[in-house]
Amino acid sequence: ETGVTQSPTHLIKTRGQQVTLRCSSQSGHNTVSWYQQALGQGPQFIFQYYREEENGRGNFPPRFSGLQFPNYSSELNVNALELDDSALYLCASSLFNRGREQYFGPGTRLTVT
Amino acid sequence: SQQGEEDPQALSIQEGENATMNCSYKTSINNLQWYRQNSGRGLVHLILIRSNEREKHSGRLRVTLDTSKKSSSLLITASRAADTASYFCATDGEAAGNKLTFGGGTRVLVKP
Numbered sequence: 001e002t003g004v005t006q007s008p009t010h011l012i013k014t015r016g017q018q019v020t021l022r023c024s025s026q027s028g029h030n031t032v033s034w035y036q037q038a039l040g041q042g043p044q045f046i047f048q049y050y051r052e053e054e055n056g057r058g059n060f061p062p063r064f065s066g067l068q069f070p071n072y073s074s075e076l077n078v079n080a081l082e083l084d085d086s087a088l089y090l091c092a093s094s095l096f097n098r099g100r101e102q103y104f105g106p107g108t109r110l111t112v113t
Numbered sequence: 114s115q116q117g118e119e120d121p122q123a124l125s126i127q128e129g130e131n132a133t134m135n136c137s138y139k140t141s142i143n144n145l146q147w148y149r150q151n152s153g154r155g156l157v158h159l160i161l162i163r164s165n166e167r168e169k170h171s172g173r174l175r176v177t178l179d180t181s182k183k184s185s186s187l188l189i190t191a192s193r194a195a196d197t198a199s200y201f202c203a204t205d206g207e208a209a210g211n212k213l214t215f216g217g218g219t220r221v222l223v224k225p
Contacts, residue, residue: 002155002157004155033212033213035213035215039153041217041218042201042203042215042216042217042218043156043201043213043215044215045212045213045214048212056212058212088153090155090156092156092213101146101158101161102146102158102213103158104148104155104156104157104158105155106154106155107153107154107155109153
C-alpha cells in the first residue's frame with residue numbers, strides 16, 4: 001500500500017459528458033502527477049501539480065484540467081469526453097525534488113461509451 | 114510518445130528461472146526507475162538508479178544502467194509465480210522536472 005487513494009474505482013460515462021477524478025496524496029508529499037494509461041500501453045504523463053499550481057504538462061488538450069488543494073489532494077477534470085479517453089487514470093504523489101520515486105494510487109478505470 | 118522501449122514485450126518463464134528485460138531511452142536523464150503493475154492496477158516502485166550509477170541491487174532485483182548506450186536492464190533472479198506482472202521502465206529527464214516518461218512495458222508470466 002502506497003497511501004495514495006483514488007476515487008472512484010470505476011466509472012462509466014457517455015461521450016460528451018464531463019468527469020472528475022480524485023486523488024489523495026501520501027502524507028508528507030506535496031506534488032501530485034496524473035497519468036493516463038490506455039489498455040496494453042505504458043502510462044502517459046498528463047500534468048503535475050505543486051503548491052496548487054500546474055507544474056508541467058504532457059501532450060493533452062486543454063479539456064484535461066486539474067486542481068490541487070491546500071492539503072495536496074488533487075482532482076483531474078475531463079470535459080467533452082471522447083471514446084479515446086477510456087483508460088486507467090493514475091495519480092502519483094511525491095516530494096517536489098528531482099530524482100524522487102513516485103507513489104501511485106490504484107487508479108480509476110474510466111469507460112466512455 | 115514513449116521515451117523508453119522495453120524488450121521483450123512479453124516473457125514466459127518457469128518458476129525459479131531468471132527474468133531479464135531491457136529498456137532503451139532517447140534523451141538525457143536524471144534517473145531511471147522500474148515499476149511493476151499487477152493486472153491493470155496501480156504501479157509499484159521497484160528501484161531507482163541515478164544517471165551516475167551503473168548497477169544497483171534490491172533483494173532479487175538487479176538493475177544496470179549504461180548511459181552511453183541509453184539503456185537499462187532489470188534482472189529478477191529466482192522468479193516466483195507472484196512476480197507475474199507487467200514491468201515498466203520510466204525516465205526522469207534532465208529537462209522533465211520530475212515528470213516520468215514510461216515505456217510500453219514487458220509482460221512477464223512466471224509459470225509454477
